[in-house]
Amino acid sequence: MSESGKKVVLESQELMQQVRTLHLVDLRHHEGPLRTSDIPRPQAPAHETLERVRAIIDEVRVGGDRALRSLTLRFDGVELGALTIDRPMMEEAYHTLEPRLAQALTVAHRRIQQVYEAELPTSARVASDGITVVRHNIAVASAGCYVPGGAARYPSTVLHTATVAKVAGVERVVVATPPQSDGSVDQATLAACFVAGVDALYPIGGAQAIAALAYGTETVVPVDTIVGPGNLYVALAKAQVALDTGIGSSFAGPSEVLVVADATVDPRYAAVDLAVQAEHGPHGLAWLVTWDEDYLLEVDAALHEYVASSSRLEAIRSTLIDNGFAALVSSREQAIELANLIAPEHLELLHRDGEQDSAYVRNAGVVFVGADATAAFGDYVAGPSHVLPTYGTARFASGLGLEDFLRRQHTVIIGPTAIDEIGWAVEEIANVEGLTAHGESIAIRRRS
Numbered sequence: 001m002s003e004s005g006k007k008v009v010l011e012s013q014e015l016m017q018q019v020r021t022l023h024l025v026d027l028r029h030h031e032g033p034l035r036t037s038d039i040p041r042p043q044a045p046a047h048e049t050l051e052r053v054r055a056i057i058d059e060v061r062v063g064g065d066r067a068l069r070s071l072t073l074r075f076d077g078v079e080l081g082a083l084t085i086d087r088p089m090m091e092e093a094y095h096t097l098e099p100r101l102a103q104a105l106t107v108a109h110r111r112i113q114q115v116y117e118a119e120l121p122t123s124a125r126v127a128s129d130g131i132t133v134v135r136h137n138i139a140v141a142s143a144g145c146y147v148p149g150g151a152a153r154y155p156s157t158v159l160h161t162a163t164v165a166k167v168a169g170v171e172r173v174v175v176a177t178p179p180q181s182d183g184s185v186d187q188a189t190l191a192a193c194f195v196a197g198v199d200a201l202y203p204i205g206g207a208q209a210i211a212a213l214a215y216g217t218e219t220v221v222p223v224d225t226i227v228g229p230g231n232l233y234v235a236l237a238k239a240q241v242a243l244d245t246g247i248g249s250s251f252a253g254p255s256e257v258l259v260v261a262d263a264t265v266d267p268r269y270a271a272v273d274l275a276v277q278a279e280h281g282p283h284g285l286a287w288l289v290t291w292d293e294d295y296l297l298e299v300d301a302a303l304h305e306y307v308a309s310s311s312r313l314e315a316i317r318s319t320l321i322d323n324g325f326a327a328l329v330s331s332r333e334q335a336i337e338l339a340n341l342i343a344p345e346h347l348e349l350l351h352r353d354g355e356q357d358s359a360y361v362r363n364a365g366v367v368f369v370g371a372d373a374t375a376a377f378g379d380y381v382a383g384p385s386h387v388l389p390t391y392g393t394a395r396f397a398s399g400l401g402l403e404d405f406l407r408r409q410h411t412v413i414i415g416p417t418a419i420d421e422i423g424w425a426v427e428e429i430a431n432v433e434g435l436t437a438h439g440e441s442i443a444i445r446r447r448s
């Protein structure tokens with residue numbers, strides 16, 4: 001190793017000893033383009049659970065409601081009462097909610113609605129050669145939104161899925177969510193269903209909920225498409241029903257954040273934002289990316305202090321121990337290069353030039369810009385759905401959107417002049433393909 005190479009390693013080792021909460025990744029002296037092999041990455045979900053999920057789905061297909069009850073007893077420890085909760089109960093929950101909370105849900109709903117109403121696609125029409133082609137955007141008739149439960153409750157996820165479905169024009173929107181330990185569904189989740197216009201809620205979670213939504217039971221009416229985040233069982237179940245049901249475009253797994261910041265930002269802001277997504281629980285991912293060595297140490301120290309006093313200490317620690325990283329890069333350009341490589345669910349550009357740099361982001365679920373741009377805004381009230389691609393799938397997938405509920409369908413109107421204007425081209429191509437009837441279907445219609 002060269003003298004300068006040795007110096008770099010020594011520098012890195014010294015720095016590493018000072019970092020307490022995050023794992024240091026020193027890229028300052030990296031040469032050439034960054035590759036996946038240059039950075040640590042959480043493993044993709046293991047496939048050993050696949051068989052188990054398959055068995056759960058089969059059990060629901062064969063056993064219907066009875067299977068839903070016994071699986072819920074097995075996995076959630078709950079003896080289910082009614083399998084459906086309808087709108088009057090949602091409305092009641094909404095009216096018993098603490099008014100500030102009810103108002104907050106309404107505000108979030110309004111902002112989500114605004115964002116997606118502005119994005120509604122228009123139909124397109126092209127007329128030439130005697131043929132008119134119209135493209136329609138048609139909403140699926142029914143959609144099922146999976147809302148995680150288990151470790152936490154997510155009324156916000158009701159809003160961030162069902163609202164989008166309703167704006168797209170889906171007639172029947174249902175929610176499935178695991179029951180609480182006493183078999184009920186919490187009031188805020190029910191109230192959010194009321195606000196978002198959800199038609200029915202099934203207190204069922206996990207792979208069994210996905211199977212019920214896809215194939216139906218005596219009580220559950222099957223839906224055309226299923227969206228929403230969830231744990232590994234939910235994700236694998238969605239993958240397995242994908243031949244029979246739409247499953248939405250994004251693989252929304254455990255939360256991820258990548259925070260780009262420098263001394264223009266209070267280190268406590270960057271620190272708390274790393275904790276924001278880490279507190280969702282295990283298997284998440286949190287990256288700090290900076291070009292300032294002193295700043296890196298300040299954020300690390302602030303995070304250390306924050307975690308020690310957090311009420312969600314265990315969740316944050318377990319994410320950070322496995323997947324908490326601090327990258328030291330050589331420049332703003334390299335910071336964005338690294339972000340594009342990681343393709344995080346949430347990308348925060350907190351530093352002063354964040355807006356300028358955002359133009360170079362290719363791979364991220366959503367980009368937040370500005371010193372106050374905590375992803376917590378996005379989780380609740382910013383507007384774009386918080387159901388976002390994780391595990392690096394932001395390279396090809398998008399966050400939940402209208403497209404998840406809309407089909408494109410063309411109507412082709414063949415006018416009276418089309419045979420004469422362009423029929424010859426059909427005959428030529430049919431001829432070379434040896435498909436005689438294709439050509440003749442034009443020839444017998446030729447009137448001149």
Ligand SMILES: NC(=O)c1ccc[n+]([C@@H]2O[C@H](COP(=O)([O-])OP(=O)(O)OC[C@H]3O[C@@H](n4cnc5c(N)ncnc54)[C@H](O)[C@@H]3O)[C@@H](O)[C@H]2O)c1
Nearest residue numbers: 075148149150151178205206229230231252254255386387
């Ligand atoms: N990306 C997003 O938009 C977003 C939003 C909210 C939540 N999330 C993520 O969703 C996930 C929620 O996970 P969760 O587990 O808390 O809730 P969950 O609702 O996804 O899963 C709970 C269900 O899993 C099933 N289950 C649990 N253990 C099982 C086992 N051993 N075998 C078979 N089934 C089993 C049970 O039926 C239970 O009802 C978290 O990772 C969270 O970060 C993501």
Ligand SMILES: [Zn+2]
Nearest residue numbers: 255276277379
């Ligand atoms: Zn979050």
